[in-house]
Every structure is written in structure tokens, then in C-alpha cells.
Amino acid sequence: MSRCADFNSWVGSGAPSYTNHGSGANLDITGSLSIDAWVRLRQPSVDGDYQIFYRSSAGNGYTFKADRNLVVAGKNTLCFSKSGGNSYPTLAFVVNGALTHIAVVWNSVAGDVLFYVNGVLVQTVHEVTAIVSPGVINSYIGHVTAGSGINGCVYSLNVYNRVLSLAEINYNMQHPADAIRRGRQLGVTQESWVGGVWKDLSPNAYDGTPTGVVLSPYNNIAGRNVSL
Numbered sequence: 001m002s003r004c005a006d007f008n009s010w011v012g013s014g015a016p017s018y019t020n021h022g023s024g025a026n027l028d029i030t031g032s033l034s035i036d037a038w039v040r041l042r043q044p045s046v047d048g049d050y051q052i053f054y055r056s057s058a059g060n061g062y063t064f065k066a067d068r069n070l071v072v073a074g075k076n077t078l079c080f081s082k083s084g085g086n087s088y089p090t091l092a093f094v095v096n097g098a099l100t101h102i103a104v105v106w107n108s109v110a111g112d113v114l115f116y117v118n119g120v121l122v123q124t125v126h127e128v129t130a131i132v133s134p135g136v137i138n139s140y141i142g143h144v145t146a147g148s149g150i151n152g153c154v155y156s157l158n159v160y161n162r163v164l165s166l167a168e169i170n171y172n173m174q175h176p177a178d179a180i181r182r183g184r185q186l187g188v189t190q191e192s193w194v195g196g197v198w199k200d201l202s203p204n205a206y207d208g209t210p211t212g213v214v215l216s217p218y219n220n221i222a223g224r225n226v227s228l
Helices: 166-174
Strands: 003-008 017-020 033-041 048-057 060-068 076-082 086-094 100-107 112-117 120-126 140-143 151-160 184-188 209-211 214-217
Touching: 003 017, 003 140, 033 048, 033 060, 033 166, 048 151, 060 100, 076 100, 076 112, 086 100, 086 112, 086 120, 100 166, 140 151
Parallel strands: none
Antiparallel strands: 003 151, 003 214, 017 140, 017 209, 033 100, 033 151, 048 060, 048 140, 060 076, 076 086, 100 112, 112 120, 151 184
């Protein structure tokens, strides 16, 4: 049976909920990068800063998150943050309770941050100071602090050290069990929960150790259906 990684970490939940994928050097990306994921977010009762992928400490690193009430009341707004406190909120929203494919691409050469929802480019944010500072930092799906993690399910997630094209983002959306491999530094799917860890399908083997994550049976969102 395939799995849904159900995170319940938000203000008022009382406990953190995350998977820790370690501080591997290949996720210490300081240039162009792309992150995509299938998610289903719930609406918490209070505002929050909901980290989907988090690799940040002491002004170094980068995060991809959804903030409730950041721009529009009652909506989860996609946001990309990187070292130096630069945060790029958008008008890209995730509908609560809806199975949604989301992606962010940072093109460090052009200085653009691009946001995608369900395979559609919804906003491009141009910024001048294109820099991510390096650091030995753990990488998390979710967050170690209750109130800063995901409230909802993550089905698959990929991190790349390059710019993904629109066609590649759509491919990953349609083939979550067989994502594009070139440049992938972390990749987890519904099928990669093995032996109590979220196995990384990239060559790096940055397997994730779960804390406070409930693994619920769930049909595959696409691709094969297998028993683990």
C-alpha cells in the first residue's frame, strides 16, 4: 500500500512534525535550484509560517513554504526564502484540502524566482541580489518547531540543483513515482517509505528520519500501485 506522509505541525498543535534528511553537501545549493512537491494542505485555526522544505540557519540556506494569511486572509500563499532574510511572497495560492502540485524555481543567473501551481506558471518575482550563503545545515521536510511545519500531507518532493523547465515540472507532476533524475539531489515518493524512513531515491541517499509524522494508507496519485 502506498503512503501519505501526514504532518500536523502548526501553532497550537503542541508538537513538531518533520522528516530530517541530514546535512548532506549536495543539498548545500548556492546557485540555481528547483523544488517541486505534491501536497494537500489543511486550514489551521491560526496564522503560521508553514515550511514545506526547510534548509536554513543563521542566515544561510533556503526554504520553500506556504504562509497562511500572508497576502490574502484564509489562503496558503507560496513563498521562497533564502539567506540574508530575502523572502519572496507571491499571489500563488494553495487551496485548502485540494491535492495540489507546487513548484518553485530560482534562476540565479537571471535573478528570477518562478512559482508554479498544478503545472502552470502563476508568478515570476525578479530580484537583484541573487545569492544563497552556504552552510552545514540539516534539511527537513516540515520543521523541527511546532508552529512552523506543515499542516497536511506531502506525497512526493524533489530538490534539484538546476532550473527545471515548464515541461520538466509538468513531467514531474504527471509522473511523481518516476521524477526527472538529472540534477536531482533529493527525491521522495509515496512508494519510498521503507523500514520506517523516507528513502531518498536520488544517488545521494539522504534518507529522512521521521518525527511526529503519521503514515496513512493512500492510493498513488499517479503511476504504479505497489505494496511496500
